[in-house]
Amino acid sequence: MSDKICNVLFLCTGNSARSVLGEALMNKLGAGRFRAFSAGSQPKGEVHPMSLEVLTSFGFPTEGLRSKNWNEFTKPGAPEFDFIFTVCDNAAGETCPVWPGKPLTAHWGLEDPAAVEGEGQRQAFVDALRYLRKRIELFLMLPHASIDEMAMRQKLREIGRSEGASSGASA
Template sequence: MAEKIYNVLFLCSANSARSIIAEVVLNQLGKGRFKAWSAGSHPSGEVHPMTLEVLQARGFDTSELRSKRWDEFARPDAPVMDFVFTVCDQAAGEVCPVWPGQPLTAHWGFTDPVKVEGDRDRKLHAFSLTQNQIVNRLRLFLSLPLVKLDRLAIKQEIDRIGQS
């Protein structure tokens, strides 16, 4: 029997940094067990250049990335999500679309590297730090024995990861 592929959506308001990083990292680290997407409530329309820079520096493929609105994933023809994670506090507080399939949801807040002020090195450091934090949480998520846990246990675990 083929192993289930889990669909995951990462949400942020602008969809230019944190949610994009999470999408790319999970698609690579998930090794085919996960298919990740990202979207925003008010997308900026572009992926932040420093997001691309830090991802490319660690060998992640960024060729297909784009900033997109979360409505794309609430349409009837959209992939049915197993998990939806908000990665910024603003998106966590907004009214989200109704997601088909009743995915498990959790808030995994990260500081917005786009808002860091200072010189280029300081800003780039903020993007790298955010990327590292996302990688760490996703490694915890990937270590969960999802097929052995019931829905409530998975929900508790993904909430716990969000608080780490």
């Protein structure tokens, strides 16, 4: 995987918060080595406004972010993924489409910041961004060019159990 740009898909049911945060983080932190996308099984149709506000406040680009159905990535001409991460427990339990190629998958579940209402909501989004950032940084530090598939799968699972993991992420 030395010069190859790897495609990463973040999945969540609604594709309005956690998966969108993952997409934005990976696209910036992956610095051209990784290209990220996000999708949902039942997309809300719009990105949660607090996702956009928090990303912008921390200097992450939001242009082009949108809520979309995962079926968009099963059509001819869609990117072939190297990695797929579910970031909500519901999406982890759903029957996903058959993805072309042999992407490595892992569950990186986080509590839904959009479920928090009132004055604590912004902090819930900041926390989700922080947890995802830490996971992506750990992922980017892995020796992608030299690690074998079994070791990579184990490392991806370990990352998913890191700080901020939802109760469904401990499996």
